[in-house]
Amino acid sequence: MKRLTLLGSTGSIGASTLDVVARHPDRFSIFALTAHSNHEKLAEQCLAFRPEWAVVGSAEGAAQLEARLRAAGSPTRVGYGPQALVAVASDAGADTVVAAIVGAAGLAPTLAAARAGKTILLANKEALVMSGALFLDAVREHGATLLPLDSEHNAIYQCLPPHAAGSVPHGGVEKIILTASGGPFRTRDPKTLGDITPEQAVKHPNWSMGRKISVDSATMMNKGLEVIEAHWLFGLPADRIDVLIHPQSVIHSMVAYKDGSVLAQLGNPDMRTPIAHALAYPDRVDAGVRPLDLAAIATLTFEKPDEARFPCLKLAFDALRAGGTASAALNAANEIAVEAFLAGRARYTSIAETVARVVDTIGHRAARTLDDVLEIDREARALASSLLGAGAGAGI
Ligand code: NDP
Ligand code: MG
Numbered sequence: 001m002k003r004l005t006l007l008g009s010t011g012s013i014g015a016s017t018l019d020v021v022a023r024h025p026d027r028f029s030i031f032a033l034t035a036h037s038n039h040e041k042l043a044e045q046c047l048a049f050r051p052e053w054a055v056v057g058s059a060e061g062a063a064q065l066e067a068r069l070r071a072a073g074s075p076t077r078v079g080y081g082p083q084a085l086v087a088v089a090s091d092a093g094a095d096t097v098v099a100a101i102v103g104a105a106g107l108a109p110t111l112a113a114a115r116a117g118k119t120i121l122l123a124n125k126e127a128l129v130m131s132g133a134l135f136l137d138a139v140r141e142h143g144a145t146l147l148p149l150d151s152e153h154n155a156i157y158q159c160l161p162p163h164a165a166g167s168v169p170h171g172g173v174e175k176i177i178l179t180a181s182g183g184p185f186r187t188r189d190p191k192t193l194g195d196i197t198p199e200q201a202v203k204h205p206n207w208s209m210g211r212k213i214s215v216d217s218a219t220m221m222n223k224g225l226e227v228i229e230a231h232w233l234f235g236l237p238a239d240r241i242d243v244l245i246h247p248q249s250v251i252h253s254m255v256a257y258k259d260g261s262v263l264a265q266l267g268n269p270d271m272r273t274p275i276a277h278a279l280a281y282p283d284r285v286d287a288g289v290r291p292l293d294l295a296a297i298a299t300l301t302f303e304k305p306d307e308a309r310f311p312c313l314k315l316a317f318d319a320l321r322a323g324g325t326a327s328a329a330l331n332a333a334n335e336i337a338v339e340a341f342l343a344g345r346a347r348y349t350s351i352a353e354t355v356a357r358v359v360d361t362i363g364h365r366a367a368r369t370l371d372d373v374l375e376i377d378r379e380a381r382a383l384a385s386s387l388l389g390a391g392a393g394a395g396i
Contacts, residue, residue, distance in 0.1 A: 008100035032088035090116035114138035132232030153197020154274035155252035155265035328365035332380035333358035
């Protein structure tokens with residue numbers, strides 16, 4: 001029986017994880033569930049899965065959750081705030097931590113899980129983008145295990161021989177190829193990108209996801225963050241990571257070997273597949289996903305990404321090559337710009353413009369400690385906010 005802490009249980013990945021867990025009560029049980037502000041949904045999840053702990057973002061939220069749970073006779077204990085997240089991520093009551101908080105807020109609890117030697121099922125790519133070196137050092141030093149949930153990285157993991165996190169997986173690997181759907185604006189006239197509304201940007205053609213990552217998919221910043229994530233997970237340099245647009249989202253990524261073989265993982269675009277793979281690893285379990293019908297799909301197509309249409313992809317490759325604080329600055333500026341765009345305070349095209357200016361201005365320092373990373377995160381948020389004409393961005 002695996003005991004899970006699910007960080008970000010009320011989100012899209014959280015809900016898919018609980019769907020798989022509910023199919024296998026003999027294999028998985030829940031130690032802790034966490035949300036930020038959606039204590040209503042968290043209460044329903046607590047009543048269904050009976051965790052020992054539930055954590056929310058604020059004292060008021062915790063009081064409301066507590067009242068609801070006590071009224072229903074639930075024994076689940078309630079905590080709140082960043083320290084409670086760290087506590088449930090490192091508690092001995094769970095052996096496996098699903099890291100599915102969105103954005104930089106997921107870094108501290110995910111790092112705590114690494115330091116506690118947990119098996120980490122990682123969806124929160126921002127943790128690796130901000131501080132890949134520090135994070136992998138913690139994983140190695142404390143004997144933690146890292147299994148990727150992100151569909152592309154999970155696909156690559158499945159196409160590689162077994163290896164430790166962050167190690168060069170196999171002498172025979174030539175490159176890894178991350179596939180991308182190209183998002184909702186793949187064929188849109190680039191001259192009209194400035195007119196895009198948040199409602200248009202969050203409508204992904206193939207995947208159903210949270211709002212932030214949906215915008216990142218539209219700009220292809222998501223693929224850029226995934227390139228950086230792949231670099232840390234699989235230990236390959238930027239020039240051995242390719243991105244290929246594949247609009248059907250059936251091939252979730254590939255590994256090209258030196259002998260000319262290319263291995264791919266295929267499936268319907270449903271996050272329950274990579275989640276079930278990582279949850280049950282090394283076994284395989286039913287994920288409730290309909291079987292792939294290749295005859296009905298009939299055609300799989302591929303194209304190179306257009307840099308003019310997707311400037312965020314190049315910004316991310318540049319940040320990875322630059323090293324130091326560039327990736328953390330890129331990630332923080334992107335979070336602020338996406339937040340401003342979703343709130344109607346910034347145009348779609350200002351996301352890439354803001355990220356480029358922030359990385360140019362403050363992305364060139366060395367990042368040796370977590371404090372260096374957190375400092376650059378704060379500065380990048382403040383600079384991005386001022387460039388966008390908004391107030392100070394939310395820190396972590
Ligand atoms: P959602 O926005 O759907 O969910 C985010 C979760 O994080 C919610 O539980 C939310 O709580 C919680 N949360 C938000 N802000 C904070 C905070 N400041 N402190 C603590 N908890 C917080 O996101 P997704 O599920 O789409 O994505 C989660 C992560 O997984 C992201 O890093 C994303 O890049 C990655 N990912 C997602 C994929 C997908 O298909 N969705 C695919 C691959 C990776 P509340 O509900 O209360 O706001
Ligand atoms: Mg992905």
